[in-house]
């Protein structure tokens with residue numbers, strides 16, 4: 001196994017691993033550990049080049065620093081990428097080698113599931129390092145993060161309703177959920193129970209229709225869904241839903257969902273502010289999963305009631321973001337970054 005340092009300004013440690021025996025070609029980026037060990041998922045993709053993989057892992061690890069800083073998980077930011085086609089390259093030996101690479105960070109990087117990585121892969125990683133989270137409950141992990149992410153978004157939506165409508169009551173509020181998968185589907189039933197009017201759409205039309213029939217939701221076609229007049233639009237499928245093509249057609253008062261990278265570009269967040277649409281920054285409102293995992297690595301190990309209490313603080317984090325946005329006249333996504341940077345500066349000043 002050949003591990004090479006790739007010095008990158010502004011990052012604590014970035015390294016590449018090549019292992020001829022298993023075909024492993026991976027990069028781990030630790031962006032910042034001011035607030036604690038760097039936790040972030042491992043993804044596997046057939047990147048066109050190492051440069052492309054490096055760009056992705058840098059961007060994602062920095063994102064984790066900000067996400068954890070706002071969520072107050074006591075963790076820093078990191079991420080890892082394995083370069084290659086999952087169907088061709090995956091093997092137990094490859095993931096065991098990846099575990100040795102993770103272990104070479106001596107606990108400064110803690111890994112978890114991400115794109116194209118499943119629990120079975122992580123179980124192999126765990127054979128060579130203890131710095132793995134998100135394993136099944138049976139293996140001492142915190143299990144599937146989706147229900148916790150859903151709960152966090154619902155809690156965050158309370159702050160959104162207060163800011164946009166002056167009351168956190170869901171009663172009669174129309175909420176459009178795009179993507180009723182693991183997170184969006186759970187959110188839909190939770191919000192309905194709280195009295196909201198739920199409208200759903202999904203690329204998988206049958207799934208949307210079946211859920212709607214079962215729970216009394218309304219269904220709309222996925223195509224053009226963003227132009228529906230609703231109180232809250234909750235993107236819970238893919239990212240980049242707010243872009244040049246959709247933004248002028250939005251008829252919602254607020255955007256708050258679990259999808260990552262909702263804004264195609266930062267300027268779309270500024271545009272939303274000008275349009276009077278309140279945006280709950282994605283990494284603030286969808287932090288339930290990382291908060292849940294942070295309890296797993298914290299003192300005493302996983303404790304669900306403690307995790308739920310921490311997840312519910314997403315409400316307070318969003319209130320803080322909205323206050324900064326109002327007081328400083330900046331968009332909410334910029335306010336979230338400012339909140340993260342302040343928390344990092346405060347921790348550095350104390351150190």
Ligand SMILES: NC(=O)c1ccc[n+]([C@@H]2O[C@H](COP(=O)([O-])OP(=O)(O)OC[C@H]3O[C@@H](n4cnc5c(N)ncnc54)[C@H](O)[C@@H]3O)[C@@H](O)[C@H]2O)c1
Pocket residue numbers: 145146147149178179180181182183184201202203204207222236237238239258259260286287289
């Ligand atoms: N699972 C988590 O804990 C978690 C945490 C943070 C962020 N997220 C993000 O939330 C989003 C949803 O995650 P999930 O775990 O529910 O995924 P999922 O795969 O279970 O569900 C996604 C749903 O969206 C639908 N979909 C996919 N592409 C679509 C499109 N272009 N148009 C309409 N519908 C589409 C799918 O059919 C599916 O029903 C993702 O962006 C994910 O990165 C998830």
